[in-house]
Structures are given as C-alpha cells and as structure tokens.
Amino acid sequence: MGSIATSGHAVDLAKLEPVFDKYKDMANGSLIPVLQGAQDAYGFLPIAALQAIAKRLNVPISQIYGVVTFYAQFRLVPRGKHVIRSCQGTACHVRNSARILESLKTVLGVAPGDTTEDLKFTLETVACIGCCSLAPVMMIDTDAHGRLRPDRVPKILDSYSN
C-alpha cells in the first residue's frame, strides 16, 4: 500500500452530508454503503472523512480502517485524474510489456499502485485486458493504446496532460 494521505489539502466534509442522508434510516450495517458513497465523492477515502464517518455512525475508527483495508474496492490514497493500466498478460509479456512498464515508471516516477505527486496519473498493472492482438497494450482511462513501443510512451502521456 502507498503512503496514506493525512492532510495535504483540506477535506470538504459537506460532501458527506448527502451520503449520510441517503442511509440515515438504516439502523445498522450502513458502514459499507457510506464508505462507497464517500469514495465516490472524494475519489478515495481521506482520513478526515473517515473520522467524520466514525463519529456520525458511532463506529470506532480502528474498525473502519479494518473494513477499508479488507476490501480491495476501498482506497486510502487519492487516485490520479487518469488511471493507467499496463497489461502484463501472456501475450503482452511475450511482446515485452516489461519494457513498457519500465518506461511508464521512468516517465511518471512512480511504482505500480502509486500516484504521481501532481495527482495526474495513477499507475496500475493488470493481468489481461482482452486486447491481446494489440499487445503490448495499456489502457488510459477507457482508451486502449496498442502495439506500444517504449519510446512512444511519453508522447501518449503528454496527450493526457490536461
């Protein structure tokens, strides 16, 4: 897991109100839906939001942390504006996807699972995205980029720079 964003920028807790409101009639068991709603609102789960949830739902913060780290769907670190999924499937592997990933790591300066400091890109690896004919391939958000060469990576990333 990457480092946990402690404060950085202020968290707008007002974004939680509609989430609380939606599940206010659930006597128990609203924690997971509330966490999902919070993640939708912030893109990840900031500590300040989790503390507010702990207080409102009267659930210990430690327990919330347990839930958040148990389920792969929850993120404690912000994701970038664009998510890059570098394919490491068999077809991509034999077409040297390792070099593509190396290039991504060098250009972005982050390891898989991490996000660039300017919060533009999150780098992830994926086992197969089902475009083996385009190998080696990566996806940025919903766009597939195939028949990659390491030297093309910077230019592709540039086209997402805003």
Next chain:
Amino acid sequence: MTKTVSITIDNQTVTVPAGVTVWGAARKLGIHIPTLCHHFDVKPYSGCRVCVVEVQGGRALTAACSHPVTDGLVVFTNSPKVREARRLVVELLLANHPHDCLTCDRNQTCELQKLALDLGVKEIRFEKSKPTWEIDDTSPSLVRDPNKCILCGRCVRFCADKQTCAVYTFANRGFSSIVTPAFGKGLGEVHCTLCGQCSSICPVGAITVKDDTAAVIAAIDDPEKIVIVQTAPSVRVALGEMFGDAPGSVVTGKMVAGLKRLGFDRVLDTNFTADVTIMEEATEFTHRLNAGKDIPMITSCSPGWINFMEMFYPDLIHHHSTCKSPQQIFGALVKTYYAQKENLDPSKIVSVSIMPCTAKKYECTRPEMNASGYQDVDYVLTTRELGRLLKSYGVSFNDLAPLPYDPVMGVGTGAGTIFGNTGGVMEAALRTAYEVVTKKTLPAIEFTAIRGMGGLREAEIDLDGSKIKVAIAHGLGNARMVMESIKAGNPRGWHFIEVMACPGGCISGGGQPIATDINYRAKRIAGLYDDDRHLSLRKSHENPEVQQLYTEFLKEPCGHLSHKLLHTTIHNAHADLL
C-alpha cells in the same frame, strides 16, 4: 428456572445450563480443551481453531469455545482426528512465528509455547509466509511486535468490548493480516489509555511492557545515587505468583527483603502516600460538597483512567479530584520532605516505583510531575519487571525472611492497602471522611455495601445525617457509562465516584503477573482485604507518619504546600492523537 441440557463429552454425561458452550461444559467434567483465541474475559471468537472437537453427526470439526450445547449432544475432545487437527493448527502458527523463545519477554508464560509442548509438536513442516513487520515502540508503556502476533484478537476484543477504546483492529487480509491501531499508526499516536490490559491478555509476546530494568540497575550500581523505591498496594498480593504462590498471597515482607537484596537504599511504601491521598481527597471532597461546586468529584489515582478522561471527556475534567496519584505524591515528597528529614541531596535521589500499572510509566514522565524541582518519580517498574529482576539477581524469593519498610514514609494503613482494588479508594476515603466530618468514631469500619465485583456499584452513605451518594466503576466500559450519566446531568445524584481503569482495580493492572487462574482477581482482592483486616491501623488519618508529615511539613490538608506538591491540573495532553 434455568433450562438445562444433558450432553455427553468423551463418554461422560453432564447436565449443564442451556446456553453454555461445549468448552464450558467440558470444564465442568475436568476436561481441559486447549484454547488460544478464547479467554474467559472476552467473548468467543472461534478464530484460532485450537479448541476444535468432534461432534457426533457433525460435518466437520467445530470450535468448542463457541459451540452451544444442545440436548443429547455427543462430543469427543480427544479423538485422533481432533488431535491431528490441533497439532496441525499449532504447527501452522509456529511456521509464521519467530523462534526466539529463549529471549522473548513471554518465555515460560507464553500460551503458544505451552501448547506446542502440551500437544507434542516436534517438527514444523511449513515455511514462513507472512511479511515482516516493524516493531512499534511509540508508546511510553507498551511495545508491539506484530511478527509475534498470532491474530487471536484477544486484545482487539478486550480493548473494544471491555475498555470501549477500540484501539486495535484487524487490518488487511490473508498473509498481510495484522492487528494494528487505525491507519497502521503506532500505539503512541492513537487514543490508547495505556491501561496495558492487552499486554496481559496477549497469549504470546506480541504486546509487551516497556522494560526499564536496565536504567534502574544502572542507578543502583552508581555509588553516587541514593535509590529509593516505593511499592504499590496491589504488588504485595501478586508478586508471589511469579514464584509459585497462589494468587492473593500477601508477600509484603518478602518483597521488602527482596528489594533490599537488589540494592535499593531505602524501601518505602506507596500505602503511606495512599493515606496522604485520602487526607487530601477527603478534605477536597468536603470543601467541594460544602461549596456545591464540581460535584460529583471523581478519584484520580488511576492514570489509565486519567488518560481516558482527558481523551474522551475533556469537558468534564473539572469533576476530577485535583489530587495526584499516590505514586506522584510519593515522588513529590521523597525529594522534598523525605530528603530534608533524612538529610539527603535531592539531586542524588533516584526515585523508583514498583507498580501493577503500565500507565504509570507515562504518568511519571508528564511534564507537570516535577513539583520537587526534579522529575518526582524517575522510573516505574511493573510487578512483572520486579519479578524478573529478582530472578536475574538470584534472589531465592521463597526463602527470604520478611523485613519491614524503612521509617518516615514506610507506614501504611489498611485504608492504603485497599487502594489496590475496586471500591478500596472509596472505602478508605469514607473511613476518614466520616470521622473528620462527624467527629465520631466509625461504628463499623468495613463498608461492605460498596465491595464486590459489580462493574458499576452505587451506595448511599450516611455521614451522620448528611447522605452521600457514591458510585464505583472499574474497567473503562463502566467508566464510560459513568461519564455519560454525568454528561446527561447526573440523574443518579452522585456526589463522589471512584473509577479504576482496569477491571477489578489495580490488582489486575496491565503490569501484574500473567494470570493463570480464572479467579485471580477475586483472590488478589481477598488478599488485600485480608491484609487490611490484619493491620492495627486501618484509617488513613490515624497513620502516625502521616500525622507527622502534616505537623512538621504540610501543616494542613489542601493547604498551600499541599497544593504546590500534591495537587495538579488535569488537562487534555493528548489533543494531537488520532
């Protein structure tokens, strides 16, 4: 009438109340089913699978700790299948457990070690698959080594259910699972009251108490230093357990002799300052009662409780007695009054306390605890640390001839002794308050109405016409109920409340010997009441050394010098914690 059911365990039939578990029913038959995650202080969890048994007609082995009995149930606790499964579970646990038993804090008190021995695990066929974790030593009192953790969750349950602090959680999943405070923070970075109950209930060496013995040994070995030690009330009814005595055996004299053998220059009694605490607190209470201000007043001897109050109820801090704890009163007096009387240079005094408590290690380092001009108490050793120190010095504890405490601050009354158990501080205060307020002799010295193990007990005491409503809470869950009631406007009309952070009081503090007896709390408490009963002085204000302290030095309870040395301000020192 309670419904009963009849079940057969290992071909023996037993009738038990419905609702008990197979584990509990087996105990009645004298059948010991081994457990790791299960503990009598917490709810069943069925996590470790060590207690599995075979239920006739059942699909698979089942956890005895949580399986409820049903009429006609037939159980085998020791079939070949059960034995094999148990051994396998332990073998798998050992595969991921460091094999440094010889140097582990819990060597010989480790339940995993004992289990491996009992079950005859001779080889470990598996390789370690868990990640290596950093040791957490951010807490002033406790050390967490997640590498030794077997994920039994006893600490998680005790902290959440009994203490209502929920410091720990299970985080992550699979091999990455870990018991940790939220966000992987250190114990010193979260709202941990330092009660240390987790270190007592941990079956292995994953949560241990910070060891300060080396610093104390260095002080003793320094010829320049005068090392003065105080011993808390409840140490005397528990230390013997580390040398084979039954829980509750009173070993005061041997303990004093043992401390002299270790080379302490003076051995004095925290019971003396417990008596001083009563003089101050009883006076403070009558002042508050007369002024109608800050009632109810709550006792302040338990530093785990102080931390809890500061962390969770900072708005109600003014209800606290401003009195320091007996440990800190001792520290403030030993480097002033005692130093003057004994003609000692306070800068050369090293003040050590032997405590049942892990939070005391933090309390003595609080910046305001230097009323003498020095750190009032330099080092705190727990009962466990003292026991180990005695063993390492080759002191044959059981053969020691008892010795008395040294004079000046060495006399304690029965009222001081019972400070170590739930209800004791209240009873001690009432013994003095009654006689001071009414100027009459107590008709019956033992306030049996406030004794017992109920988590939250109430009584109405007649102070010669004026009725005082008292409450006693032990364990932080009960303390929370008290605080919620005060927050709601004190509908019960309490005037005086005693709170101790640990269930049962100091006798089961986080630094006490690891308990092996299910009734250890009751037995240690009985030991303290027994000690009280056999003392000729049983009221704090009758302590001649306390009277001397007031005549020669302090002049009067809650006077100018008392306020300077013996009282403090309680404030939220934990605001930056998560």
